Amino acid sequence: AMRVVALMNQKGGVGKTTTTVNLAAALADAGKRVLVVDLDPQAHASLHMGVDAASMGPRAEGESGGGASRARSAYDVLWDSALDPSPAILAVAERLSVLPAETDLAGIETELSELAPGERVTRLRAALAKVSDRFDAVLIDCPPSLGVLTLNGLVAADEVLIPMQAHFLALQGVSKLLETVQRVGQALNPGLSVLGVVLCMHDPTSTHVKEVVRDMEEFFAAGSASGQETPWKRARVLQPPIRRNIKLAECPSFGQTIFQYAPFCPGALDYAALGKAVIGMWADG
Amino acid sequence: AMRVVALMNQKGGVGKTTTTVNLAAALADAGKRVLVVDLDPQAHASLHMGVDAASMGPRAEGESGGGASRARSAYDVLWDSALDPSPAILAVAERLSVLPAETDLAGIETELSELAPGERVTRLRAALAKVSDRFDAVLIDCPPSLGVLTLNGLVAADEVLIPMQAHFLALQGVSKLLETVQRVGQALNPGLSVLGVVLCMHDPTSTHVKEVVRDMEEFFAAGSASGQETPWKRARVLQPPIRRNIKLAECPSFGQTIFQYAPFCPGALDYAALGKAVIGMWADG
Numbered sequence: 213a214m215r216v217v218a219l220m221n222q223k224g225g226v227g228k229t230t231t232t233v234n235l236a237a238a239l240a241d242a243g244k245r246v247l248v249v250d251l252d253p254q255a256h257a258s259l260h261m262g263v264d265a266a267s268m269g270p271r272a273e274g275e276s277g278g279g280a281s282r283a284r285s286a287y288d289v290l291w292d293s294a295l296d297p298s299p300a301i302l303a304v305a306e307r308l309s310v311l312p313a314e315t316d317l318a319g320i321e322t323e324l325s326e327l328a329p330g331e332r333v334t335r336l337r338a339a340l341a342k343v344s345d346r347f348d349a350v351l352i353d354c355p356p357s358l359g360v361l362t363l364n365g366l367v368a369a370d371e372v373l374i375p376m377q378a379h380f381l382a383l384q385g386v387s388k389l390l391e392t393v394q395r396v397g398q399a400l401n402p403g404l405s406v407l408g409v410v411l412c413m414h415d416p417t418s419t420h421v422k423e424v425v426r427d428m429e430e431f432f433a434a435g436s437a438s439g440q441e442t443p444w445k446r447a448r449v450l451q452p453p454i455r456r457n458i459k460l461a462e463c464p465s466f467g468q469t470i471f472q473y474a475p476f477c478p479g480a481l482d483y484a485a486l487g488k489a490v491i492g493m494w495a496d497g
Numbered sequence: 498a499m500r501v502v503a504l505m506n507q508k509g510g511v512g513k514t515t516t517t518v519n520l521a522a523a524l525a526d527a528g529k530r531v532l533v534v535d536l537d538p539q540a541h542a543s544l545h546m547g548v549d550a551a552s553m554g555p556r557a558e559g560e561s562g563g564g565a566s567r568a569r570s571a572y573d574v575l576w577d578s579a580l581d582p583s584p585a586i587l588a589v590a591e592r593l594s595v596l597p598a599e600t601d602l603a604g605i606e607t608e609l610s611e612l613a614p615g616e617r618v619t620r621l622r623a624a625l626a627k628v629s630d631r632f633d634a635v636l637i638d639c640p641p642s643l644g645v646l647t648l649n650g651l652v653a654a655d656e657v658l659i660p661m662q663a664h665f666l667a668l669q670g671v672s673k674l675l676e677t678v679q680r681v682g683q684a685l686n687p688g689l690s691v692l693g694v695v696l697c698m699h700d701p702t703s704t705h706v707k708e709v710v711r712d713m714e715e716f717f718a719a720g721s722a723s724g725q726e727t728p729w730k731r732a733r734v735l736q737p738p739i740r741r742n743i744k745l746a747e748c749p750s751f752g753q754t755i756f757q758y759a760p761f762c763p764g765a766l767d768y769a770a771l772g773k774a775v776i777g778m779w780a781d782g
């Protein structure tokens with residue numbers, strides 16, 4: 213059955229896009245058929261995978277503002293959930309495809325707000341149902357906000373991964389994030405569970421970083437020990453952390469995943485190991 | 498005359514808060530009387546300077562939703578630009594004060610939208626005019642967005658600093674940022690000029706980083722050579738870059754600036770040198 217994972221964190225610049233793209237590539241290398249959905253108007257995941265959202269060009273007459281008869285991006289798919297997303301899905305490598313974003317996505321919040329609240333957040337889920345036989349895993353790159361785009365990601369997802377840096381200031385937003393996941397879980401998506409935190413841009417030598425990691429591990433352990441029914445009761449800090457490695461910042465400029473760019477560098481080794489860890493968690497149930 | 502500088506970048510996690518607080522502290526060390534204005538509902542600058550926005554507690558009867566008779570944060574000051582900001586301004590070190598944020602700031606976008614567009618972005622400027630004899634420099638920490646809070650920062654400012662990391666993905670948002678500065682400059686604040694880019698979390702050894710820096714330097718050089726009247730015609734990449742230094746990520750957890758926490762570490766040396774560079778630019782006119 214297709215697993216849908218939302219990579220979310222309302223804090224900016226924490227590693228969501230880098231993790232979505234490279235974890236997707238790791239899963240594809242391990243034999244899974246993977247789709248990346250780019251839900252961010254910045255379109256960085258699309259850019260990272262060699263799709264230039266800016267080169268999509270203006271729309272045909274009658275197709276702007278959501279009038280498309282044929283999907284070319286996540287924008288069309290959210291606008292009209294009756295559209296088949298398949299024409300918009302681009303294969304970028306073996307077993308690895310992307311449903312790209314475009315800058316029009318920035319306006320979707322306003323455009324969808326004309327729908328009833330319950331309706332405006334189920335658009336992506338409806339669209340992904342149409343391709344559930346084609347993919348083993350879907351990874352959704354969310355924008356740095358808790359608005360309608362991220363909510364579409366959370367409602368479409370089975371699981372949530374939270375990329376973050378183990379810094380003090382990064383901890384400050386986590387409780388708000390988990391509240392949002394809980395609210396969505398209760399109201400719209402009862403199966404939604406938090407797989408855990410992916411440590412990004414990690415400095416394994418720093419005492420401060422180790423303390424922040426320990427704080428998070430204690431928080432998750434307390435959550436599971438409490439027996440309380442929260443979406444994070446089985447969450448953990450995933451291993452391994454993804455070390456800071458400049459190659460991860462370079463490969464987006466070539467439209468490549470780390471495995472295409474530098475398959476033996478620390479960044480590639482870490483994401484490959486993370487891919488194995490995620491597959492292991494799926495196998496365990 | 499009081500110099501007002503907005504530290505802005507709609508991209509998240511690029512070093513706005515770290516730069517606002519530590520550059521402010523460097524300027525204070527160099528003899529300037531400095532005010533930090535925290536315009537971000539995340540209130541990280543406030544936290545960084547030892548002010549716990551969460552501990553402000555609920556408001557008195559009749560004072561919530563902007564009914565305050567006495568300012569306690571940037572929220573009140575934006576809500577009612579007739580209020581004197583002074584009661585909300587807290588001294589945290591010699592010549593260094595902060596006008597803190599609080600989470601209510603998140604709602605101000607909606608609340609201020611009832612005002613005419615031109616009116617809703619001049620609130621901070623009106624408030625700062627009341628304290629212009631008390632400070633030599635005001636540094637405004639903007640949230641990661643181009644909404645009404647950042648616009649208040651841009652309209653109140655004389656100058657803009659753009660903190661960013663010299664990474665490919667970080668370049669993608671810069672043109673949109675400069676467009677916004679230009680629009681605000683033309684419509685609301687003709688004196689607004691971009692001082693330049695502050696390189697944050699800098700890795701001086703990376704070839705990729707050097708290429709990105711060179712791209713930016715060429716862009717600014719072309720801008721000034723063209724003789725065109727843009728807000729960035731005198732902008733540059735400021736020196737020195739601020740190297741990645743874990744101490745800069747640690748000191749917010751103690752509510753301290755880098756100069757209070759580790760005055761001789763690379764992060765402190767870099768921000769001290771940046772402070773001198775900014776003072777030099779002000780002296781040159």
Ligand SMILES: Nc1ncnc2c1ncn2[C@@H]1O[C@H](COP(=O)(O)OP(=O)(O)OP(=O)(O)O)[C@@H](O)[C@H]1O
Binds near residue numbers: 413665
């Ligand atoms: N492990 C790493 N080592 C070095 N650089 C990294 C690493 N992970 C991410 N980066 C770089 O850090 C920056 C931020 O990462 P990324 O874009 O993945 O974050 P994000 O959470 O998706 O940001 P946004 O909130 O803007 O969508 C990018 O320039 C990226 O190339």
Ligand SMILES: Nc1ncnc2c1ncn2[C@@H]1O[C@H](COP(=O)(O)OP(=O)(O)OP(=O)(O)O)[C@@H](O)[C@H]1O
Binds near residue numbers: 639640
């Ligand atoms: N030079 C540096 N070395 C090490 N860590 C740094 C450095 N500069 C900033 N950081 C850390 O990086 C993270 C992001 O920095 P910061 O909060 O200043 O960015 P920001 O642009 O204000 O983020 P936001 O968009 O969320 O307001 C923080 O955890 C901060 O402590």
Ligand SMILES: [Mg+2]
Binds near residue numbers: 228230252355
């Ligand atoms: Mg991203």
Ligand SMILES: [Mg+2]
Binds near residue numbers: 537
């Ligand atoms: Mg900040």
